[in-house]
Amino acid sequence: MTDAETPNALSAGDDGASSSSVAAPFAALLVAVLSFSLMQTMVVPVLPDLQREFNASTTDVSWVLSSFLITASVATALLGRVGDMFGKRRILIACLSVFAIGTLLCAVADSLPLLIAGRAVQGVGSAAFPLAFGIVREQFPPKQVPVAIGLISSTFGIGFGIGLILPGPIVDSLSWHWVFWLGLAVILLGVLAVAAFVDESVHRSPGRVDWVGGALLSGAVVALLLPISQGKSWGWDSPAVIGSFVAAMVLGAVFVVVERRVREPLIDIELLRRPAVATSHVAALIIGFGMHGAFTLVPLLAQTPPEVGFGFGSSVTETGLFMVPMAVTMLIASPLAGRIGAAVGFKLPLVIACLIGVVGFGIYAVGHSSEWVIYLGSGVLGVGVGLAYAALANLVVAAVDPGQVGEATGINTIMRTIGSSLGTQIAASIVASKTVPGTTIPAESGYTATFVMSAIALGAATLAALAGPGSLRKAAASGADATAVKSSSSSATV
16 A cells, blocks of 8 residues: 555544544554564465475474464463553554564574574564554544554455465575565564654553463463464374363463452453453454465465366465455455444444355355466455454454553454464364375365355354344444544544
């Protein structure tokens, strides 16, 4: 998006501040969150190169993804809350700086352990999303908040798609190290942009850091995500996996008990019981589970040699092109969700998003033998993902006080991450369960079954969205009004 386009995208209203006055802060936040979303997936296409260079097993290389995922999930909740307490701009700059350090470690890594450590440090950058949402809620004119949040939400998927396209040419021309050097340049640009153009938060949620709650939440998230990400290599019925799931349940239960009793909890448990927040979290979990079938399986399907009866034998670069329609339609759909939501509430675009997801995966399931059908399915899913991510973020933001935005959106991001991790692993297990006779190549039936599973998941997400407060014609109108009132208060304070 160019600077000229940014004011136009945010021209939904003029409530005490012109579109041009928020163009620079908005662009800075976009760069900040884009830098993180790029680094989520830019490493995926180079995993085979890493495995060959370090002479590592598939299990060992998988830690390049798992270490990032685990620290990202922990940092999202902790730093979102810390931003509410000490200032979102300050914490955003700090987490981006740590993110840059982790990326530098990856760029200079000459061993797999150092690369895995660098990826773990990189995960701290995940807090960019809840912190950016909070800054928008506080500092942007009320009528521009939904569209801005929608566009920022869309960078999650857009960066995901671009991250699958860029590494191919980079690795072919240079080396995998340059994937991280490029990422570092974008991160540093984000740090400078936020420091130059974003004001510090006015709202604070005072208190002390709940270290006990933070440790319990971190332990529960790690204990849950670790077996999900490593279950295939450890064995789903192994003592390590079963023990980790049990530990996650125990730590989660203890966390809830502790948070109910402390005076200044890390997470307000009562906040999670609000209908709009609770249903949004459930929907985020299911949507994350369903949607990542496209992100992970389409590239694998595209690279399958056509000699086995399906697939296109695509190169890494060609494979990334299948995700381009998704990135484009996401960029269109996200601000559209903001405008629909501002008019009638965000329940309607969320329900529409889930139904579109069902259609998209249905297209994949019945027509994945043709390249143009994959492009069509990706474009359709991009609309669903763009609407869903924008609607989820806005539903949560509208349902909480300004001082709770980082906390609430951080949990919503964790729910989506857990769903994505679970969906990715289950999809991979289904696809790998049956191979083409005489080869190690997954059979076509596994892809079909997984696409159908994702369609069913999006159908379930539709029911979760419908269970939320409000009607489809006047969905959460009071919540939208609350957003305007609270944002007006923020603007007046600024």
